[in-house]
Amino acid sequence: MRGTLATVVCADADDERRSATVTALESAGFDVLAASSVSAVEAALDDDVDCVVTAFRFPDGDGFDVVGTVRDRRPDCACVFFTSASPSELPRGGRDQIVEYVPQSVPDARDRLVDVVEGATAEATQAAYPLPENETERLAAVRAYDVAELSAEATFERLTALMTTHFDIDVAFVGLVDEHEERFVACTGANWRTLAREDSICTHTILTDEEMVVEDTHEDPRFAEVDRLDELNIRSYAGARITDEEGNALGAVCCIDDEPRSYTRAELDDLRRFADEVEEQLLLRRRLGGGGE
Numbered sequence: 454m455r456g457t458l459a460t461v462v463c464a465d466a467d468d469e470r471r472s473a474t475v476t477a478l479e480s481a482g483f484d485v486l487a488a489s490s491v492s493a494v495e496a497a498l499d500d501d502v503d504c505v506v507t508a509f510r511f512p513d514g515d516g517f518d519v520v521g522t523v524r525d526r527r528p529d530c531a532c533v534f535f536t537s538a539s540p541s542e543l544p545r546g547g548r549d550q551i552v553e554y555v556p557q558s559v560p561d562a563r564d565r566l567v568d569v570v571e572g573a574t575a576e577a578t579q580a581a582y583p584l585p586e587n588e589t590e591r592l593a594a595v596r597a598y599d600v601a602e603l604s605a606e607a608t609f610e611r612l613t614a615l616m617t618t619h620f621d622i623d624v625a626f627v628g629l630v631d632e633h634e635e636r637f638v639a640c641t642g643a644n645w646r647t648l649a650r651e652d653s654i655c656t657h658t659i660l661t662d663e664e665m666v667v668e669d670t671h672e673d674p675r676f677a678e679v680d681r682l683d684e685l686n687i688r689s690y691a692g693a694r695i696t697d698e699e700g701n702a703l704g705a706v707c708c709i710d711d712e713p714r715s716y717t718r719a720e721l722d723d724l725r726r727f728a729d730e731v732e733e734q735l736l737l738r739r740r741l742g743g744g745g746e
Contacts, residue, residue, distance in 0.1 A: 459503035459574035464488040464519055465535075466511045470557075474506065474535065477563035478570065491518045498526045500584070503574045506566065509536040528633065531573035535566050585660055585702060594701035595629050598735065600636045608734055609639035616708060616727055617641050620720060623686070624709035627695075627731055628655055635704065642709070643685070652681035658692040659702035664721040666691045669713035686711040691721065693728035698736060706731050 461483045465471035471487055478485045486497045491514040494505060507519040520532050534554045555566045585591055603609065609627050616625035624642035628635040635653040637645050650656050654676060658665040667690040670676040670683075682688075692707040706728040708716075716724070 459570075460484045460486065460501045461570060461574070462486045462488055462494055462497045462502055462505045464490075464494045464505065464511070465508040466490065467508070470508070474563060474566070477567055478506070481567045481571070483570065483574075490514075491522060494519050495522045495526065498523065498530070500527075502527065502530055504531040504533065504570055506533045506535050506570060509534065509538040531570075533566070533569055533573060535562075583657065583660060587701065590699075591659075591701045591703075592632055594697050594699065595631055595703055597697075597739070598629060598703070600629060600638060603638045603735075603738070606638075606734075606738070609731070610641065612727060612730060613639045613641035616706075616724075619723065620691075620708050620716075622708045622710045625707065626709070627704070627706050628653070629704035630655055630659055630702070638704075645685070648685075649681070652679055654682075654687075654690050655692055655705040655707060658705040658707070659694050662694060664691060664693045664716075664724055665705075666716050666721070668715050672713075688712055689714045691716045691724055693721075693724045695728050695732050695735070697732075697739075703735070 461478055463471060463475050463478060463485050464487075465474060466489050468489070471489065475485045475487050486502070488494045488497050490511050494507070498505075505519065505523050507516045509516040511518070516534055516536065516538075523530050523532055535557060536554075537557045555562060555569055559565060613625040613627060616622070622642070624640065624645075626640040626643075626645065627638040628648075629638060630650065630653065633650050635648045635650060635655050637647065640646075654665070654667060654670075657675065667673050667676060670679070670688055670690065676682055687709050689710045689712065690707060692705040694705050695703050697703055706724065708724065
């Protein structure tokens with residue numbers, strides 16, 4: 454985020470109204486990018502934008518088009534309608550469409566808008582996750598693998614089964630980190646198939662070539678408030694990144710336990726060897742044409 458709190462795109466075709474809304478948001482500490490059309494919203498969207506506040510009518514479309522543009526470019530970005538159009542004209546539905554509708558006609562409408570944007574961006578910030586610098590190339594590399602086909606390979610299941618006994622842990626898995634979720638190629642000790650990326654510790658592991666250890670998730674500020682980890686009984690974690698030949702991070706090989714625990718240097722060296730084996734198996738399948746598109 455570039456601003457004190459978050460970055461917001463304020464879209465309104467009316468210059469005077471847009472200026473007043475921008476001022477209200479900036480006074481609340483937001484970094485605001487002004488837009489007067491649907492195309493201007495599209496041009497303003499980048500990875501730093503946390504929320505889009507949009508009016509309804511534009512010279513090149515309407516609020517529905519703005520939301521569609523945001524969802525195509527930034528699926529996790531919050532959207533708030535701030536318009537004089539009646540609620541019956543606005544989309545009904547879940548979080549995939551809008552966060553909330555704030556009518557411009559209510560008293561202190563912009564104060565109300567600021568409250569809504571603060572709530573929406575706070576939620577988005579809590580659910581955010583760090584991205585590798587080469588995320589576009591990395592995602593293309595991950596998409597070259599068919600997870601369903603890889604999951605049918607007994608090699609990965611044998612490997613994770615061996616890990617659970619070798620490290621005396623509850624769960625071991627091999628996961629590929631896609632754009633919005635981690636998908637499990639193999640998982641021994643649990644029946645996990647996918648995990649939202651914002652809930653996954655592996656989204657941090659893929660950022661480093663060092664093994665990542667979280668001895669106690671309750672004591673780590675990055676994960677202490679992630680309820681999903683508690684639901685899955687993930688209390689301690691050790692993971693090693695797996696990459697392709699070009700060095701793109703694909704995911705991780707991981708150890709999970711339901712109690713706090715540490716790992717010795719020797720154990721982490723063994724974890725790295727398991728990850729090396731996964732990398733070799735993935736490379737073999739790519740060369741044989743069994744894991745690529």
